[in-house]
Amino acid sequence: MSEIRPGMSVMGADQHGRLVPDTVLSWLHYEPSAVGEVLVIATASGKRLRLTRHHLVYRLGQQQHQQKDQSKNHDRQRHQSGLDLGGAFEAVYAERVRVGDALYDAVSRSLDRVVSIESAQTLHGLYAPLTRTGRLVVDGLLVSCYGTYPSHAVSHAVLWPARVDTLRGRWASLLGVHHTQGIMPYAAHLYGLWTSIDRMSHGIKVGMIAAAC
Numbered sequence: 001m002s003e004i005r006p007g008m009s010v011m012g013a014d015q016h017g018r019l020v021p022d023t024v025l026s027w028l029h030y031e032p033s034a035v036g037e038v039l040v041i042a043t044a045s046g047k048r049l050r051l052t053r054h055h056l057v058y059r060l061g062q063q064q065h066q067q068k069d070q071s072k073n074h075d076r077q078r079h080q081s082g083l084d085l086g087g088a089f090e091a092v093y094a095e096r097v098r099v100g101d102a103l104y105d106a107v108s109r110s111l112d113r114v115v116s117i118e119s120a121q122t123l124h125g126l127y128a129p130l131t132r133t134g135r136l137v138v139d140g141l142l143v144s145c146y147g148t149y150p151s152h153a154v155s156h157a158v159l160w161p162a163r164v165d166t167l168r169g170r171w172a173s174l175l176g177v178h179h180t181q182g183i184m185p186y187a188a189h190l191y192g193l194w195t196s197i198d199r200m201s202h203g204i205k206v207g208m209i210a211a212a213c
Contacts, residue, residue, distance in 0.1 A: 001127040012133035022131045026177040032125035043112040051094040056144035060102040091144045091152035104142040
C-alpha cells in the first residue's frame, strides 16, 4: 500500500460489484511513520488482509455464505459478472468480520472464507487511498476506500467533491486533495462533524432515558 501514488492505475469495482480499472485520486489517510493497531484477517486461500478496526471491507455473513454453498454453480456464474454490493455482500467495519464469514477474492472471483483474525501492530504506516469508484482491491480482496463512518454509500456520497476533477482543481486547497501527510482536511472536517452529531445524539438519548426513569 505504501508504494501506491496518486495517478496510479489500480483495480476497483463499480456499483454493481463488477471489477473495473480505476485510478488513485488522492490520499484519505497518508501517515507512513504511524504505528498503530491493525487486524490481520487470514482467508482459506492463504491471503492476509491488514486493516484498521474501522476500515470498511466487503463481507458475506456466515448464514449467507452457507446459502451460497448450496448453489455453487449459480454463485460462481453470478460472481463472474458482479456482486450484490449492499445486498448479501455488505461493507462493514473490519472489527465486525468473524471467522466463517466470506470476503471477495478479486483474483479468482470467488468467495474466500475467513479462517482467523488476529490483532497486530503495524510499523509500516497507515494508508487509505481514494479511488474514483470508492473501492479497491487490496491483497487480492475487495475493500472500501472508506473508514471511521459505518456506511460506504454515505461516505462515497459526501466525498463526491474530492472525486470530481473540476471541483478538485477549483477547490484543491479547501478539499486538501494534494495533502502529503495525515488525513485529507475535507475528510477530517466531515469526520469531526459526524462525531459531534453522534455525541449530541447520544446525549439526547441519555437525557430521554433519565427523564423516563
